[in-house]
Amino acid sequence: xxxxxxxxxxxxxxxxxxxxxxxxxxxxxxxxxxxxxxxxxxxxxxxxxxxxxxxxxxxxxxxxxxxxxxxxxxxxxxxxxxxxxxxxxxxxxxxxxxxxxxxxxxxxxxxxxxxxx
Amino acid sequence: xxxxxxxxxxxxxxxxxxxxxxxxxxxxxxxxxxxxxxxxxxxxxxxxxxxxxxxxxxxxxxxxxxxxxxxxxxxxxxxxxxxxxxxxxxxxxxxxxxxxxxxxxxxxxxxxxxxxxxxxxxxxxxxxxxxxxxxxxxxxxxxxxxxxxxxxxxxxxxxxxxxxxxxxxxxxxxxxxxxxxxxxxxxxxxxxxxxxxxxxxxxxxxxxxxxxxxxxxxxxxxxxxxxxxxxxxxxxxxxxxxxxxxxxxxxxxxxxxxxxxxxxxxxxxxxxxxxxxxxxxxxxxxxxxxxxxxxxxxxxxxxxxxxxxxxxxxxxxxxx
Numbered sequence: 001x002x003x004x005x006x007x008x009x010x011x012x013x014x015x016x017x018x019x020x021x022x023x024x025x026x027x028x029x030x031x032x033x034x035x036x037x038x039x040x041x042x043x044x045x046x047x048x049x050x051x052x053x054x055x056x057x058x059x060x061x062x063x064x065x066x067x068x069x070x071x072x073x074x075x076x077x078x079x080x081x082x083x084x085x086x087x088x089x090x091x092x093x094x095x096x097x098x099x100x101x102x103x104x105x106x107x108x109x110x111x112x113x114x115x116x117x
Numbered sequence: 118x119x120x121x122x123x124x125x126x127x128x129x130x131x132x133x134x135x136x137x138x139x140x141x142x143x144x145x146x147x148x149x150x151x152x153x154x155x156x157x158x159x160x161x162x163x164x165x166x167x168x169x170x171x172x173x174x175x176x177x178x179x180x181x182x183x184x185x186x187x188x189x190x191x192x193x194x195x196x197x198x199x200x201x202x203x204x205x206x207x208x209x210x211x212x213x214x215x216x217x218x219x220x221x222x223x224x225x226x227x228x229x230x231x232x233x234x235x236x237x238x239x240x241x242x243x244x245x246x247x248x249x250x251x252x253x254x255x256x257x258x259x260x261x262x263x264x265x266x267x268x269x270x271x272x273x274x275x276x277x278x279x280x281x282x283x284x285x286x287x288x289x290x291x292x293x294x295x296x297x298x299x300x301x302x303x304x305x306x307x308x309x310x311x312x313x314x315x316x317x318x319x320x321x322x323x324x325x326x327x328x329x330x331x332x333x334x335x336x337x338x339x340x341x342x343x344x345x346x347x348x349x350x351x352x353x354x355x356x357x358x359x360x361x362x363x364x365x366x367x368x369x370x371x372x373x374x375x376x377x378x379x380x381x382x383x384x385x386x387x388x389x390x391x392x393x394x395x396x397x398x399x400x401x402x403x404x405x406x407x408x409x410x411x412x413x414x415x416x417x418x419x420x421x422x423x424x425x426x427x428x429x430x431x432x433x434x435x436x437x
Binding site for chain 1: 190192193227228229254255258296297298299300340341397399400401403
């Protein structure tokens with residue numbers, strides 16, 4: 001199921017954005033503004049470090065939705081950051097454990113064979 | 118019309134002038150008095166208001182509520198949350214009359230820090246009232262809430278507990294932990310089982326006061342202002358003749374009466390939040406007109422009035 005949706009997503013993003021996604025950078029940023037993860041969905045290659053920055057005046061967390069809960073930030077006050085490196089392909093859904101209506105997803109895809117990171 | 122009434126705020130966001138003088142009587146109808154141009158039931162409201170203000174001792178039993186002090190928050194629109202909490206406690210001292218106790222419906226602190234708990238504790242003690250707390254999500258950020266429970270909910274090691282005071286049964290609930298992605302507030306199976314046992318065998322005529330941080334009824338699904346399993350708790354309360362549910366979290370007054378259950382949310386002592394759907398997010402209203410902050414903060418007094426089945430609730434702002 002996950003594999004199917006992943007494949008579809010990879011084809012879709014690759015076709016539409018002509019190689020602009022998934023992000024090849026080793027680092028990708030997500031901000032938290034107005035109780036929203038922005039962008040709410042990102043696609044990265046395995047090995048990418050993603051950094052979240054809370055720009056709200058209210059604390060938030062970045063907490064993996066499913067189990068095992070590999071990703072679980074401490075409370076992030078205004079200006080605080082949290083980073084996590086995604087080593088394995090998969091679809092990582094997360095939310096704010098204080099404001100659970102806030103949700104996001106990191107889709108991690110395998111880097112194309114032969115590519116150097 | 119039936120017996121369900123919802124009293125939406127008729128104003129939006131910043132036009133909350135005189136928002137705060139409101140009153141609800143469970144079971145007998147909802148009465149508001151407001152100082153600024155909002156429709157009200159004048160006759161009943163003024164009679165009730167005078168009964169409340171002129172003869173507080175005759176009520177037989179009353180208590181105070183404060184909420185959402187957020188000690189540690191120091192941004193627009195309030196860089197002095199200890200200061201406004203101190204003002205709120207000053208107002209409590211003025212209003213308390215024969216009040217038997219006070220409740221605090223959570224978010225005592227901004228970040229669960231010991232120094233924030235210390236400051237709040239010291240200021241709240243100045244009320245001279247025994248105070249019963251429930252946790253807000255800001256209070257349980259460290260060690261699954263243990264520091265808060267050890268300090269503020271003695272007798273409720275997981276943040277929920279009950280007690281009786283002058284014939285009224287008080288139930289403090291914790292609906293801010295183990296939240297599920299995409300969900301609302303959460304009580305959980307253990308707590309609901311405890312509640313069922315706690316209420317079993319009680320006479321249906323005993324007045325019940327339930328207090329918890331996040332509203333037990335859904336104020337806004339989109340902003341997460343509700344409790345996923347709140348309906349299960351309410352089902353256990355349905356047989357009682359007088360149930361008053363007091364919440365915080367949303368930093369504004371909202372109320373509703375459903376059968377014998379009156380729901381009411383209190384103002385914060387720190388900062389206001391927007392009415393659902395009137396802003397991009399539920400964060401603090403930052404751009405208050407100068408001098409308006411105190412009109413959005415307040416304290417609440419709840420009283421049993423002789424001859425009335427429900428409890429009367431009056432909110433008073435810190436300033437004009």
